[in-house]
Amino acid sequence: MFRKSSILALDIGSYSIKTVVVEGTPKKPIMTKCNISTLPSHAIVDGEIMDRESVLDSIRNSLEALEVENKEVVSCISGRDIIVKKIKMPKMNESEAGEQIKWEAEQYIPYEIEDVSLDFQILNPNAGEDSMEVLLVAAKRDAVKARLSLFRELNLEPSILDIPAFSVQNIYEFNYPVEPDKLIGLFHIGSQYTTMSFISGSVNHFTRSVSTAVNNLIQALQREAGIDGERALSIIKTGEKEDVDQYAYQNAIESFHDDFGIAVERILPYLPEGFENFNRIVISGGGSLISGMPEFLGERFGAPVEVMNPFIQFGYNDKSPFININVEENGPILAPALGLTLRGL
Ligand SMILES: Nc1ncnc2c1ncn2[C@@H]1O[C@H](COP(=O)(O)OP(=O)(O)OP(=O)(O)O)[C@@H](O)[C@H]1O
Ligand SMILES: [Mg+2]
Structure with missing residues (x-):
C-alpha cells in the first residue's frame, strides 16, 4: 500500500520558532505547512530556554494554527552545549x-x-x-534531556535531534550541485548564533558555532544611534532608517561587519589542506537578509557570495491554506527546518 508520509520539523531559534510540515518522499519533498512565530527577546538566551512557558505557548499556537496531526518531530539543538x-x-x-x-x-x-x-x-x-x-x-546530556522533555510536554515524540550545521548542509546539498573539488563556506547567520561549515561534495571538513550574529548588529545600532532594541530590529528587517542618524547607522554596520569579518577570519586557519580560499560562500538565516551582507562578505573574502534558496529542488504547495508566510522571502530562514525534514522523511 502506498502511504503518504509526512514529517514535522521544529527549529527553535532565539528570535523565532519555525514550524514546518513536509510531505512526499526524500527525493520529492513538498512543504505543505509552515509558520514562523517570534519569541519574546528573553525567552531563549545563549541557546538556553529561560522562559519555558513562552516557548511552549508559541509552539502550541503554531501546531494548532497549522492543524498539525503529526506526533513525531525532528528538531535540532544548538548553542554552547x-x-x-x-x-x-x-x-x-x-x-x-x-x-x-x-x-x-x-x-x-x-x-x-x-x-x-x-x-x-x-x-x-x-x-x-x-x-x-x-x-x-x-x-x-542535560541540554538534550531538557529539549526532549519540552517535546514530551507537547505530546510530541522526538525522533531525530540534529545539529544546525548538518541540517543546513543537508538542505544545501539537496538543492545545489555536489562539487567535491570545490570548497563552499556555509554560513548560517541567526539571531544569537552563526554556524559556519566548510564543505566540499558531501564532506563537512569543519564546523563551528560562534556568537557573532544579528544580535551584534542590533546592539551596535542601539549603541551608535541611541535607539531601543525594537527600533533597531525593525530597521534591520525593513531597511527603513530615515529617522536615524545616517552617520550612526553607518558606524553600526561597519562595527558589525568588523565583528563578523573577524569571526570568519578566526576559522580560516582550519581551511582544509589544498584550499586557500572559498570557491563560494553561501549564506542563510535571518542575517543573510541584512542588506549589504553578500556584498560585504564578497569583498572581504574575495569569493562569490550567494543567499541560499532552499526551494530550488524542494517543493512547496502554494495553494496550502497553512502556509502563511512569503515562502521565497523566508527561504534562507527556513533552511535548517527544511534540512531537518530530509532526515525524517
Ligand atoms: N528580512 C530580514 N532582513 C534582515 N534581517 C532579518 C530579516 N528577517 C529576520 N531578520 C533578522 O534575523 C534574525 C533572526 O534570524 P533567524 O530566524 O535565523 O534566527 P534564530 O534562528 O531565531 O536565532 P538563533 O538560531 O541564532 O538562536 C532576527 O534578528 C531578525 O531581526
Ligand atoms: Mg536559528
Whole structure:
C-alpha cells in the first residue's frame, strides 16, 4: 500500500520558532505547512530556554494554527552545549566505531564522558594507513534531556535531534550541485548564533558555532544611534532608517561587519589542506537578509557570495491554506527546518 508520509520539523531559534510540515518522499519533498512565530527577546538566551512557558505557548499556537496531526518531530539543538570536532581514530566499520567512540571522545571533550550524548559521522575511512577521519558530535546530556522533555510536554515524540550545521548542509546539498573539488563556506547567520561549515561534495571538513550574529548588529545600532532594541530590529528587517542618524547607522554596520569579518577570519586557519580560499560562500538565516551582507562578505573574502534558496529542488504547495508566510522571502530562514525534514522523511 502506498502511504503518504509526512514529517514535522521544529527549529527553535532565539528570535523565532519555525514550524514546518513536509510531505512526499526524500527525493520529492513538498512543504505543505509552515509558520514562523517570534519569541519574546528573553525567552531563549545563549541557546538556553529561560522562559519555558513562552516557548511552549508559541509552539502550541503554531501546531494548532497549522492543524498539525503529526506526533513525531525532528528538531535540532544548538548553542554552547554542543561540540563538533574532526578526530582521527583507528580504522574500523561503523558499528565498531559506534562502540569505540566513547573511548576516543574522552580525550577531546572537556566534560565527563558520562555527561554527554555522542554521535559521529565517518568522513574519510582512509585518512592514513590505519586511521580514519571522523566527525565527532557531543551534546551535554542535560541540554538534550531538557529539549526532549519540552517535546514530551507537547505530546510530541522526538525522533531525530540534529545539529544546525548538518541540517543546513543537508538542505544545501539537496538543492545545489555536489562539487567535491570545490570548497563552499556555509554560513548560517541567526539571531544569537552563526554556524559556519566548510564543505566540499558531501564532506563537512569543519564546523563551528560562534556568537557573532544579528544580535551584534542590533546592539551596535542601539549603541551608535541611541535607539531601543525594537527600533533597531525593525530597521534591520525593513531597511527603513530615515529617522536615524545616517552617520550612526553607518558606524553600526561597519562595527558589525568588523565583528563578523573577524569571526570568519578566526576559522580560516582550519581551511582544509589544498584550499586557500572559498570557491563560494553561501549564506542563510535571518542575517543573510541584512542588506549589504553578500556584498560585504564578497569583498572581504574575495569569493562569490550567494543567499541560499532552499526551494530550488524542494517543493512547496502554494495553494496550502497553512502556509502563511512569503515562502521565497523566508527561504534562507527556513533552511535548517527544511534540512531537518530530509532526515525524517
Ligand atoms: N528580512 C530580514 N532582513 C534582515 N534581517 C532579518 C530579516 N528577517 C529576520 N531578520 C533578522 O534575523 C534574525 C533572526 O534570524 P533567524 O530566524 O535565523 O534566527 P534564530 O534562528 O531565531 O536565532 P538563533 O538560531 O541564532 O538562536 C532576527 O534578528 C531578525 O531581526
Ligand atoms: Mg536559528
